[in-house]
Amino acid sequence: MGIKLIKIAAVYFVIGVLLGMYMSISHSYTYSSIHAHINLLGWASLALAGIVYYLFPAAGESAAGKVHFWLHNIGLPIMMIGLFLLMSGTESVEPVVAVGGVLVTLGILAFLYNVLANVREGARR
Ligand code: HEM
Ligand code: HEM
Structure with missing residues (x-):
């Protein structure tokens, strides 16, 4: 699970940085909140x-x-693709961004529970 997440994260890193490069080169900051959250x-x-x-x-x-x-890996692409469409002018897609954001948030609540329950001294690799 840990290794899988690190690999998925590296893919987001490349996408995020490419979007940052695109924004810098084109002087177009419409997608800066997508870049930030990716x-x-x-x-x-x-x-x-x-x-x-x-x-x-x-x-x-x-x-x-x-x-x-x-929840994190399903919610985040929904939120990012929704935000991309929203920033491109499709305003009706806002509820989709909200659903993605809520899924990610629920995932992070599960992460909190998991850390409190299962991360402790003596359980380290
Ligand atoms: C080659 C790498 C990167 C480039 C070229 C780049 C470029 C940019 C650009 C052009 C903006 C818009 C600035 C503006 O709206 O005035 C921006 C915003 C931002 N970037 Fe990057 N970025 C890069 C990497 C990163 C990384 C690695 C992170 C975080 C881990 C990051 C986090 C952010 C955040 C949070 C904002 C929003 C700041 C705000 O709205 O005030 N960026 N970036
Ligand atoms: C489900 C989780 C999240 C949701 C729904 C969310 C939502 C938002 C929204 C609506 C904005 C304002 C965007 C704008 O004005 O253009 C924002 C800005 C920002 N958020 Fe988040 N956020 C989340 C998680 C995070 C996390 C985990 C971080 C940092 C690790 C973060 C960092 C930022 C930063 C740096 C900005 C300002 C950059 C910008 O203007 O785009 N957010 N966020």
């Missing part, structure tokens, strides 16, 4: 969670870990 919720958050799950296998292998993994 980098922060995709690269930074998933890589950190991956490292936590790798260091604490009890957290990585738990049901809460799986719930976090799926």
